[in-house]
Amino acid sequence: MRHLIEPEDLTLEEISDLVDIGLDMYENPRVYNKACDGKILASLFFEPSTRTKFSFDSAMMRLGGNVIGFADANTSSAQKGESLADTIRVMGYYSDIIVMRHPKEGAPKLASQYSSVPIINGGDGGHQHPTQTLTDLITIKKYKGHIDGHSVAFCGDLKYGRTVHSLIKTLARFGNKKFYLISPEELKLPSSLKRQLIEKYDVELIEVNYMEDVIDVVDIFYMTRIQKERFFNEEDYLKLKNSYKLTKDKLKNAKEDMIVMHPLPRVNEIAYDVDTDKRAVYFEQTELGVYVRMALITKLLEVGPYVRG
Amino acid sequence: MRHLIEPEDLTLEEISDLVDIGLDMYENPRVYNKACDGKILASLFFEPSTRTKFSFDSAMMRLGGNVIGFADANTSSAQKGESLADTIRVMGYYSDIIVMRHPKEGAPKLASQYSSVPIINGGDGGHQHPTQTLTDLITIKKYKGHIDGHSVAFCGDLKYGRTVHSLIKTLARFGNKKFYLISPEELKLPSSLKRQLIEKYDVELIEVNYMEDVIDVVDIFYMTRIQKERFFNEEDYLKLKNSYKLTKDKLKNAKEDMIVMHPLPRVNEIAYDVDTDKRAVYFEQTELGVYVRMALITKLLEVGPYVRG
Amino acid sequence: MRHLIEPEDLTLEEISDLVDIGLDMYENPRVYNKACDGKILASLFFEPSTRTKFSFDSAMMRLGGNVIGFADANTSSAQKGESLADTIRVMGYYSDIIVMRHPKEGAPKLASQYSSVPIINGGDGGHQHPTQTLTDLITIKKYKGHIDGHSVAFCGDLKYGRTVHSLIKTLARFGNKKFYLISPEELKLPSSLKRQLIEKYDVELIEVNYMEDVIDVVDIFYMTRIQKERFFNEEDYLKLKNSYKLTKDKLKNAKEDMIVMHPLPRVNEIAYDVDTDKRAVYFEQTELGVYVRMALITKLLEVGPYVRG
Numbered sequence: 045m046r047h048l049i050e051p052e053d054l055t056l057e058e059i060s061d062l063v064d065i066g067l068d069m070y071e072n073p074r075v076y077n078k079a080c081d082g083k084i085l086a087s088l089f090f091e092p093s094t095r096t097k098f099s100f101d102s103a104m105m106r107l108g109g110n111v112i113g114f115a116d117a118n119t120s121s122a123q124k125g126e127s128l129a130d131t132i133r134v135m136g137y138y139s140d141i142i143v144m145r146h147p148k149e150g151a152p153k154l155a156s157q158y159s160s161v162p163i164i165n166g167g168d169g170g171h172q173h174p175t176q177t178l179t180d181l182i183t184i185k186k187y188k189g190h191i192d193g194h195s196v197a198f199c200g201d202l203k204y205g206r207t208v209h210s211l212i213k214t215l216a217r218f219g220n221k222k223f224y225l226i227s228p229e230e231l232k233l234p235s236s237l238k239r240q241l242i243e244k245y246d247v248e249l250i251e252v253n254y255m256e257d258v259i260d261v262v263d264i265f266y267m268t269r270i271q272k273e274r275f276f277n278e279e280d281y282l283k284l285k286n287s288y289k290l291t292k293d294k295l296k297n298a299k300e301d302m303i304v305m306h307p308l309p310r311v312n313e314i315a316y317d318v319d320t321d322k323r324a325v326y327f328e329q330t331e332l333g334v335y336v337r338m339a340l341i342t343k344l345l346e347v348g349p350y351v352r353g
Numbered sequence: 354m355r356h357l358i359e360p361e362d363l364t365l366e367e368i369s370d371l372v373d374i375g376l377d378m379y380e381n382p383r384v385y386n387k388a389c390d391g392k393i394l395a396s397l398f399f400e401p402s403t404r405t406k407f408s409f410d411s412a413m414m415r416l417g418g419n420v421i422g423f424a425d426a427n428t429s430s431a432q433k434g435e436s437l438a439d440t441i442r443v444m445g446y447y448s449d450i451i452v453m454r455h456p457k458e459g460a461p462k463l464a465s466q467y468s469s470v471p472i473i474n475g476g477d478g479g480h481q482h483p484t485q486t487l488t489d490l491i492t493i494k495k496y497k498g499h500i501d502g503h504s505v506a507f508c509g510d511l512k513y514g515r516t517v518h519s520l521i522k523t524l525a526r527f528g529n530k531k532f533y534l535i536s537p538e539e540l541k542l543p544s545s546l547k548r549q550l551i552e553k554y555d556v557e558l559i560e561v562n563y564m565e566d567v568i569d570v571v572d573i574f575y576m577t578r579i580q581k582e583r584f585f586n587e588e589d590y591l592k593l594k595n596s597y598k599l600t601k602d603k604l605k606n607a608k609e610d611m612i613v614m615h616p617l618p619r620v621n622e623i624a625y626d627v628d629t630d631k632r633a634v635y636f637e638q639t640e641l642g643v644y645v646r647m648a649l650i651t652k653l654l655e656v657g658p659y660v661r662g
Numbered sequence: 663m664r665h666l667i668e669p670e671d672l673t674l675e676e677i678s679d680l681v682d683i684g685l686d687m688y689e690n691p692r693v694y695n696k697a698c699d700g701k702i703l704a705s706l707f708f709e710p711s712t713r714t715k716f717s718f719d720s721a722m723m724r725l726g727g728n729v730i731g732f733a734d735a736n737t738s739s740a741q742k743g744e745s746l747a748d749t750i751r752v753m754g755y756y757s758d759i760i761v762m763r764h765p766k767e768g769a770p771k772l773a774s775q776y777s778s779v780p781i782i783n784g785g786d787g788g789h790q791h792p793t794q795t796l797t798d799l800i801t802i803k804k805y806k807g808h809i810d811g812h813s814v815a816f817c818g819d820l821k822y823g824r825t826v827h828s829l830i831k832t833l834a835r836f837g838n839k840k841f842y843l844i845s846p847e848e849l850k851l852p853s854s855l856k857r858q859l860i861e862k863y864d865v866e867l868i869e870v871n872y873m874e875d876v877i878d879v880v881d882i883f884y885m886t887r888i889q890k891e892r893f894f895n896e897e898d899y900l901k902l903k904n905s906y907k908l909t910k911d912k913l914k915n916a917k918e919d920m921i922v923m924h925p926l927p928r929v930n931e932i933a934y935d936v937d938t939d940k941r942a943v944y945f946e947q948t949e950l951g952v953y954v955r956m957a958l959i960t961k962l963l964e965v966g967p968y969v970r971g
Contacts, residue, residue, distance in 0.1 A: 077391045082695045084723055086716075095443065098395075098421050102447040105393050105419040110723040112716050114733065115423065126927035134713065134926065137949035138720040308443065309435035331446035386700045404752065407704075407730050411756040414702055414728040424732065617752065618744035640755035 046344055047156040047163040050172045051214045059214070060191070062343060063182045066336035070186075073106060079348035080109030080341065086139035087113030088131075089166070090146045095308065096166050096175070099330070100143045103337035107348070112138060129158040136160035141345055162344035170206050175340065176307055177210040179333035180266075186332060187303045187325055188263060191215070197224035197258050200268035200288055200313060202233040207307045208268060209237060216245035224258045225251045228284050230276055254287060260297040265290070267306045267326075269313055292317040305329055355653055356465040356472040359481045360523045368523070371652060372491045372500070375645035379495075382415060388657030389418030389650065395448035396422030397440075398475070399455045404617065405475050405484070408639075409452045412646035416657070421447060438467040445469035450654055471653035479515050485616055486519040487649065488642035489575075495641060496612045496634055497572060500524070506533035506567050509577035509597055509622060511542040516616045517577060518546060525554035533567040534560045537593050539585055563596060569606040574599070576615045576635075578622055601626040614638055664962055665774040665781040668790045669832045677832070678809070680961060681800045684954035688804075691724060697966035698727030698959065704757035705731030706749075707784070708764040713926065714784050714793070717948070718761045721955035725966070730757060747776040754778035759963055780962035788824050794925055795828040796958065797951035798884075804950060805921045805943055806881060809833070815842035815876050818886035818906055818931060820851040825925045826886060827855060834863035842876045843869045846902050848894055872905060878915040883908070885924045885944075887931055910935040923947055 047053065054062070069076050085104040089097050092115055101111045128146075132155040135142055142159065144152055145166040152165035152172075167173040184191055196215060198208050202225055212223060212233075223241075225233050232251065241247050252258055259265065270288055272281055290304065292315060306314060306326040318324050342348035356362065363371070378385050394413040398406050401424055410420045437455075441464040444451055451468060453461055454475040461474035461481075476482040493500055505524060507517050511534055521532060521542075532550075534542050541560065550556050561567055568574065579597055581590055599613065604627060615623060615635040627633050651657035665671065672680070687694050703722040707715050710733055719729045746764075750773040753760055760777060762770055763784040770783035770790075785791040802809055814833060816826050820843055830841060830851075841859075843851050850869065859865050870876055877883065888906055890899055908922065910933060924932060924944040936942050960966035 074391075082692075082724070082726070084720060094423065098444070098447045101421045102393060105421070106391070108391070111421075112719045112723070112729075114712065125929040130927060133945055134948050135716070137945070137952060138716045309439060311434040327442055327446070330443050334446060383700075403732065407753070407756045410730045411702060414730070415700070417700070420730075618748060620743040636751055636755070639752050643755060 045162055047152075047159075047165075048174050048340065048344065049153050049156060049163070049165045051174045051177045051210055053174070056217060058343075059178070059181065062178060062336060062339045063185045063191070065342070066178075066182045066332065066339040067186060069338050070332065070335040076107055076338065076342070076348055078108040080104060080107035080345065083107075083109040083141070083345060083347070084139040085109055085111045085113075085341070086135045086142045087111055088135065088142060088144040089113065089115050090117040090144065090151070091167075092116045093145050093167060095330075096145060099175075099333050100164075100166065100337055103334050103341060106334065107338055107341060109341075128155060132159045132163075141341060164340065164344070167206070170204055173206050173210060175333070175337055176207050177214050178336045178340065179329060180207075180211050180305060180307075181214065182332045182336040183303075183305060183325060183329040184264060187328075188301075192219040194220050194263040195222040195224070195261065196220060196264040196266060197226060197255070197262040198233075198266045198268070199226040199255055199290070201231045201270045202227045202268075203231040205268045208233070208266070211266070212241065213237075216241050216247050220247070222248045223250070224262060225249060226253070226255050226258070226288070227251075228270075228280070228288070230280070231270065255290065255294060256297075259294060259302075260299070263299065263302055265298070265302060265304045267304065267310075267314055269309070269311055289313050289315065290318055291315040292321060295321060295323065298323065354471055356461075356468075356474075357483050357649065357653070358462050358465060358472070358474045360483045360486045360519055362483070365526060367652075368487070368490065369500070371487060371645060371648045372494045374651070375487075375491045375641065375648040376495060378647050379641065379644040385416055385647065385651070385657055387417040389413060389416035389654065392416075392418040392450070392654060392656070393448040394418055394420045394422075394650070395444045395451045396420055396475075397444065397451060397453040398422065398424050399426040399453065399460070400476075401425045402454050402476060404639075405454060408484075408642050409473075409475065409646055412643050412650060415643065416647055416650060418650075437464060441468045441472075450650060473649065473653070476515070479513055482515050482519060484642070484646055484649065485516050486523050487645045488638060489516075489520050489614060489616075490523065491641045491645040492612075492614060492634060492638040493573065496637075497610075501528040503529050503572040504531040504533070504570065505529060505573040505575060506535060506564070506571040507542075507575045507577070508535040508564055508599070510540045510579045511536040511577075512540040514577045517542070517575070520575070521550065522546075525550050525556050529556070531557045532559070533571060534558060535562070535564050535567070535597070536560075537579075537589070537597070539589075540579065564599065564603060565606075568603060568611075569608070572608065572611055574607070574611060574613045576613065576619075576623055578618070578620055598622050598624065599627055600624040601630060604630055604632065607632065663780055665770075665777075665783075666792050666958065666962065667771050667774060667781070667783045669792045669795045669828055671792070674835060676961075677796070677799065680796060680954060680957045681803045681809070683960070684796075684800045684950065684957040685804060687956050688950065688953040694725055694956065694960070694966055696726040698722060698725035698963065701725075701727040701759070701963060701965070702757040703727055703729045703731075703959070704753045704760045705729050705784075706753065706760060706762040707731065707733050708735040708762065708769070709785070710734045711763050711785060713948075714763060714791075717951050718782075718784065718793075718955055721952050721959060724952065725956055725959060727758075727959075746773060750777045750781075759959060782958065782962070785824070788822055791824050791828060793951070793955055793958065794825050795832050796954045797947060798825075798829050798923060798925075799832065800950045800954040801921075801923060801943060801947040802882060805946075806919075810837040812838050812881040813840040813842070813879065814838060814882040814884060815844060815873070815880040816851075816884045816886070817844040817873055817908070819849045819888045820845045820886075821849040823886045826851070826884070829884070830859065831855075834859050834865050838865070840866045841868070842880060843867060844871070844873050844876070844906070846888075846898070846906070848898075849888065873908065873912060874915075877912060877920075878917070881917065881920055883916070883920060883922045885922065885928075885932055887927070887929055907931050907933065908936055909933040910939060913939055913941065916941065
């Protein structure tokens with residue numbers, strides 16, 4: 045039995061397969077719409093996340109399966125003092141596969157040790173969020189044709205954003221070599237991660253202050269939300285917030301086939317006038333996330349193309 | 354692509370069709386029970402309403418479809434500062450049709466401008482609730498044989514009740530000419546609406562103080578709940594509350610084929626002893642509401658009879 | 663139309679049938695996976711209980727049916743002052759069968775008087791929880807081969823635990839004659855129940871202080887959780903809590919084919935090292951609970967084996 049706790053649980057070949065099957069599901073949804081007939085996904089959100097929950101719920105339903113679960117922990121038996129191990133063992137009798145989001149780092153790993161069904165990590169604290177990484181990769185594959193060989197800029201909160209950490213590492217595993225990092229001083233990529241990337245994958249990390257410095261040279265521009273409370277003081281926030289806001293104007297010098305990505309939800313770090321630019325693919329990214337999750341579910345349940353193929 | 358934001362979005366012919374198809378679904382549910390196989394309804398209740406939510410959920414499931422969504426806004430991404438436009442665009446990737454209830458007037462209209470899938474307004478503040486109107490109309494058709502040519506009394510809170518506003522206007526569009534209005538002074542039908550009804554549809558509006566004044570002449574008696582906090586003072590409330598309570602005794606002089614309607618939930622404005630009177634159709638009204646919503650969903654999704662016919 | 667409000671609503675023969683069909687469903691789930699196609703279960707939890715709710719949701723889905731409902735009462739129309747009778751009548755139009763948990767004793771009984779569809783009591787206050795009893799019985803049947811003729815120990819909170827009250831009575835109905843009762847002074851089986859058991863079913867009730875006194879002679883050891891706040895004082899709690907904790911060590915003298923049961927969730931009354939003992943069947947008990955609920959749903963809906971047989 046396989047689980048997905050962190051992107052490293054999958055080989056590069058497996059990730060490529062998931063992306064390709066996800067794209068096939070996107071093109072030919074009817075082929076797969078009974079693949080999970082009679083199966084049940086338990087969707088356990090110990091911490092709320094509408095978007096991730098709905099993406100999984102939709103994925104399971106588009107495969108013909110059913111969903112049980114909760115959107116926040118208040119209604120769960122955890123309140124009665126039950127251990128996570130017991131909760132997971134019991135949920136394995138009610139379902140065929142479990143996706144869980146949990147505020148504590150490592151909770152999905154622990155769960156996988158007790159579970160009788162596959163566990164998917166839907167986000168554990170600031171730690172991992174592997175299906176967001178798969179979502180990002182399927183988007184890159186669809187719009188750039190391949191996952192490797194790109195120069196990529198990451199902009200915003202690079203310190204706390206687990207999305208960025210997982211993606212940059214996985215892109216490095218796939219052989220991408222050049223990353224531009226754009227963030228305020230307080231929110232730089234952690235040095236331990238920088239060291240790991242350089243030593244293990246021999247990548248080039250270029251830290252710059254302004255998006256204008258690099259927007260004309262990159263293939264992929266990955267934006268993230270900066271939460272106001274991450275700044276050390278209000279003054280810094282007011283001074284800097286427009287530096288990390290992408291506008292149509294700033295896009296002028298970008299390559300014609302560059303793509304703008306964002307894990308969503310956005311607050312105001314991408315101006316609304318960017319939405320109609322053909323390089324903006326963040327909504328399509330959300331859509332593709334459903335299909336790569338469908339691919340993942342069928343892989344872990346060993347149904348559909350994985351069985352028929 | 355069509356949306357249903359207010360009853361005026363539908364022509365009289367379309368409304369009649371929805372009512373007829375709804376009645377056919379009620380009579381022959383098995384014909385339709387796979388019409389929405391593989392489709393997903395997103396049921397987004399930014400304001401709670403168990404009854405409306407369950408009615409839609411049940412309608413979609415009786416058509417063979419699936420449902421995702423939330424019963425109140427606390428678990429939604431709106432909390433993270435996302436705009437309604439973004440939420441709706443994203444939900445369009447997770448679902449095939451959206452029903453939403455929102456505390457702000459106009460929110461569903463705004464949503465429809467950004468949505469890639471049909472939007473149904475499940476109630477926006479004190480503004481519109483078009484599927485309640487469809488529910489009322491299918492009930493009138495079933496129990497009175499036709500939608501036009503009735504004299505109708507409305508009783509209770511005629512000032513704030515969007516149900517009454519929508520229904521009276523739609524009945525006027527269908528050519529009904531005589532309406533009796535029974536309410537305390539503070540809760541009369543707004544004069545702007547009265548003017549519109551008279552000028553545009555040439556109807557007769559007769560305001561009376563007591564239900565006993567008209568109960569013997571009307572074909573349809575439409576009750577609504579009066580919320581205690583709508584009264585200017587406690588004294589008025591205590592003095593008047595029994596005037597707006599329908600009892601078996603008051604029904605004595607009503608026509609044999611008159612019908613008593615209520616959008617439910619009721620608190621105490623209809624005495625329980627009325628429930629067993631054959632003229633009381635408010636529970637059947639709730640039931641028929643599921644079927645007219647089924648008809649609406651198939652129309653907006655262009656599946657089932659709309660495709661096969 | 664049948665309801666299940668308390669175990670006595672079913673004859674011994676009916677209970678045996680449910681257990682046997684549940685075991686057949688466990689062995690051959692595919693035979694039944696469309697038995698409730700097109701049917702809707704309304705799962706109304708006026709009081710939260712993740713475990714019972716998920717067990718029913720899973721049961722309905724494994725039969726091919728759908729589920730609507732709420733996990734706690736905050737989102738229900740009860741808040742608008744609607745009576746339970748009205749809520750139930752309306753829910754009967756949205757669904758084909760209702761399971762409800764309610765904090766007030768007798769609420770499901772009342773509901774059954776107004777409902778147009780079968781009602782299953784999913785727990786009403788400290789009163790009844792008949793599907794837990796069915797869950798216990800199917801477990802006994804599977805692991806001990808038959809429901810009658812066992813000597814059974816109950817340990818923990820025997821005063822407030824409705825699970826114990828229902829099971830001991832039903833086991834007595836099935837002809838079991840010898841029960842050992844292990845509990846602190848404050849949490850003994852109520853004398854009225856003791857009297858009833860002795861007078862009506864002629865059973866032998868043996869109260870002991872320590873589990874070690876009887877663990878070597880019983881066939882079934884039924885553990886329950888003792889809530890700290892049930893004790894009169896902290897000192898008693900600290901003194902006694904280990905007396906009511908089952909450990910691997912205490913199991914040493916138990917029969918080889920004895921079984922340890924627990925309705926779950928557990929807190930710490932069964933040590934984790936007991937989990938791997940083959941006599942521990944409390945997780946399997948949870949699993950079997952899904953199947954006996956499947957049997958119950960098909961019985962009350964008169965579908966599947968009950969119709970075909």
